[in-house]
Amino acid sequence: MDEAPPVDGDGMALDGTRIDGTRIDAVLFDVFGTVVDWRGSVAREVEMWSQERGLGIDAADFADRWRERYQPSMEPIRHGEREFVPLDVLHRESLEALLAEEQITASADEIERLVLAWHRLDPWPDTIEGIARLKARHIVAPLSNGNIAMMLDVAKRAGIPWDAILGAEVVRAYKPAPEAYLRTAALLALPPERCMLVAAHNYDLEAASQCGFRTAFVVRPRQYGPDQRIDLAPEGDWDVVVDSFPAVAAALGA
């Protein structure tokens, strides 16, 4: 990594090529799937609960079905049909609907504990090293749809050295609404082109790119489990395409 190739002229880069890191002040991260393994972490907690109760739930499948309700749950807020509420609230509503569908009864304490499983997500093995390297010369912060308390709990537990907690709850807009990216850049007093979004999801990078952000695609081939079929390759002309956070740091010369 110390012997990275020289910076090319226009700052565009493919896998392994560097871009000019001095042109970027803030490196902002999608979190679910990009920074942390939400599926494995939530499934672990569902499995513990299922065993305690003797429910015999397929925990990974349960996590997937809970997550299926994630995008639809934000739609009314994105379209102005509902006031902004934090993701913890949407997670709770989605869980209650899923439990009802499955005809599983759960106490208020059990529901609280499951909702808070999203506050105990494990980072991917390369997450901390990459963010720590980037932090030396860049602002590093989550730009997630997760709420502030969730992001703080995850970071404190995992030791993620964020400079700030940004994202949906701060700007009161859920990605991929343009306001989520543009208001974040405005809060940082930065033009969008001095912000980079790091994400393992093409749709998120597409929306950020439309707002003028620089983009880094990090492939996370197991974020949806062993049968992942999407987000295995870049689907846009992203500035950086890599397979780990240290490789993002290397691409920016950090």
Next chain:
Amino acid sequence: MDEAPPVDGDGMALDGTRIDGTRIDAVLFDVFGTVVDWRGSVAREVEMWSQERGLGIDAADFADRWRERYQPSMEPIRHGEREFVPLDVLHRESLEALLAEEQITASADEIERLVLAWHRLDPWPDTIEGIARLKARHIVAPLSNGNIAMMLDVAKRAGIPWDAILGAEVVRAYKPAPEAYLRTAALLALPPERCMLVAAHNYDLEAASQCGFRTAFVVRPRQYGPDQRIDLAPEGDWDVVVDSFPAVAAALGA
């Protein structure tokens, strides 16, 4: 500090007595005067500019007079007579009014540089050690009237290890309005009594206390310069009364 006296029953403490740190999840900090020496830092930058221009300004007096406009500048926003704008905007307006009063002309670049002096504030010598100790077991974040970009610039330059950047711009309310404290606790998903405000200003602690926050008064006897007459002693029944950030950490058993 390792031999601090035992925790007393009701968690109340005077200088040197510990309170039960396990009852507090978030330690939130006033910044101007408490974490950083705003007066010395702004005066230093005014002095450099004055010398370059040969203006012969009394830099400390200029800093004081700029700061005199600080509280009045927030009043229309506190009273709902003006939309929230970040403190950088108010600092610029106050500076322009002061320059006009002094009949000093300044270019747009000079004004920008002076406004950004508030992004280059030096911490007090004990600041970093105390916050780093508290960070091990508590959420540590600014709860300042400063805006996010300002707080981030100060922290990155000085190496202040915040977990998050909270405060006026996040909750769109200026202290001592109750919303500034209550909305911050709500964002952290904490009841107010699990939040502590650390401040060198009695009025700030009074407002936080009214909202249910725990309080730590740190005397900063030179924050207003050599002739300081206010905030030299506690004027309320604060939970902790100390003279440094490491002493706040010790009082919480951190």
